[in-house]
Amino acid sequence: MKRLLALAFCLCSGAVMAQAGQDLPQIVPRIDAPAETQQAPGNAEILVMFHLPAPHFRADHYGSNNYREDAGRAARQRIAAAVAQDYKLELMEDWAMPALNVDCYRMRLPAGQGAATLLDVLSRDSRVEWAQVIQDFVAQAGSDPLYRTQPAAGAWHLDEVRKAATGRKVTVAVVDSGIESNHPDLAGQVTVEENFVDGQKYVPELHGTAVAGVIAARAGNGVGIEGVAPDARLMALRACWQSGSATRCNSFTLAKAMNYALSNGAQVINLSLSGPQDRLLLQLVEAAQARGIRVVGAVDPARADGGFPANTPGVFAVASDGAAPHAGLHPLLAPGRDIPTTLPGGRWGVVSGSSYAAAHVSGMLALLDELKPQLSAARLREGIVPGDASAVLTGIDLCATILRLTGKCTCACPTSSNSRFVRSP
Structure with a gap:
């Protein structure tokens, strides 16, 4: 060798x-992320999923190539904004995932607040499909x-x-x-x-x-x-x-x-x-x-x-x-x-x-x-x-x-x- x-x-x-x-x-503690994604000290981030209608229920043929502009996005944004306001969360960004029929929103918790209790409350909110913390991963690294x-x-x-x-x-x-x-x-x-x-x-x-x-x-x-x-x-x-x-x-x-x-x-x-x-x-x-x-x-x-x-x-x-x-x-x-x-x-x-x-x-x-x-x-x-x-x-x-x-x-x-x-x- x-x-x-x-x-x-x-x-x-x-x-x-x-x-x-x-x-x-x-997955490791959330550190060394790019500047725009790195959390402020004491702030946790979560992902909150909202229901996305199945393709055969979407008259606009919404899909993976036009996920940012489907007819229902504005309505889901309003729901997400209301959830964020109710729980004092900062709404960061969203990304629709037609493969799972969900719209995924990244939200930031107030400084010093833990995620566990909030996730339990969100799991019982009828507007939310589910919510979870953002976890980090690390790579394993002829002629x-x-x-x-x-x-x-x-x-x-x-x-x-x-x-x-x-x-x-x-x-x-x-x-x-x-x-x-x-x-x-x-x-x-x-x-x-x-x-x-x-x-x-x-x-x-x-x-x-x-x-x-x-x-x-x-x-x-x-x-x-x-x-x-x-x-x-x-x-x-x-x-x-x-x-x-x-x-x-x-x-x-x-x-x-x-x-x-x-x-x-x-x-x-x-x-x-x-x-x-x-x-x-x-x-x-x-x-x-x-x-x-x-x-x-x-x-x-x-x-x-x-x-x-x-x-x-x-x-x-x-x-x-x-x-x-x-x-x-x-x-x-x-x-x-x-x-x-x-x-x-x-x-x-x-x-x-x-x-x-x-x-x-x-x-x-x-x-x-x-x-x-x-x-x-x-x-x-x-x-x-x-x-x-x-x-x-x-x-x-x-x-x-x-x-x-x-x-x-x-x-x-x-x-x-x-x-x-x-x-x-």
Whole structure:
């Protein structure tokens, strides 16, 4: 491995090493937010949800692309303003979420007032669907020169797998910090950039750019690395921001990005982040699953339950290979140590953490979605074949998984006389 790292840095001038253990967005006390979202000392913020009529009851065809101007918005604003006045709250902003049929308002409590009692009162107010605190998350953190240093290149036999699938026509939503879409290895891979962080313009950042490279860096362009699914297309949904060595997000920014992904055709949603249970985000995850969207979550090694959303039923929970087991959680294991990938400034570097293990699985799901788009998430999860721990770095045998789920023989085929596998021609 030392030789691989040395080669990576020799081939990529200006490469930097991302800090291991600092890569997974998690929920933490609300600090280091952008200036416009940072709370004043002693002030708590909450999210208050109001009912939004279902689409077939909306004569104006209100939807995700015109959510700010539907006919009922003024009426909901009046209700929200009345609720804010009744409870002495400061009304900050709103964001409609048609995926859940709610309009979400961010409100600030008076200085020194705790949220617990107020939330209990709001839960009994007939005007309110529900209310919750805003919680913060932190990121967990071939022909191309670095391809042979990528752990998945050999363990997952990507050269052979790509003869059958490259993630073509599959859209992966990367809900993360900003992605450098004009990076030499990402140019043309990002179909849309949206910024959901209040008070900041869209900027390229380390975590999002690194995750994007693992999933869909260009193949065969003669530079850098190759993504697991190089023909997949990325939604760059900036819901997190870089703060020193950490990457932070919160309930509101993540919910806005998730709502966008649900409403705009994402087939896989990569959530390389972690934190406590969150009602709004949980409902969005469940809405995605109900639509057949694959949701991938990074396991937080610091949390006994793996953290949210990885601990949510139906989510493809992913831990880095070699990670310690979590009680009651059986995550997929994927490459997450010493991973060469894309970094801002047109650079490449080596990163570690379950964020990047999750990105590998998002790329894998893009390959499987290209081959077998109608498979349920449960069938996909059941069909993933564990690797031979003595022979490979990862916990997934991708070749055998593709054969089991799609019937396509990519790099290994069973012989007619026994169950042994032989290399395909």
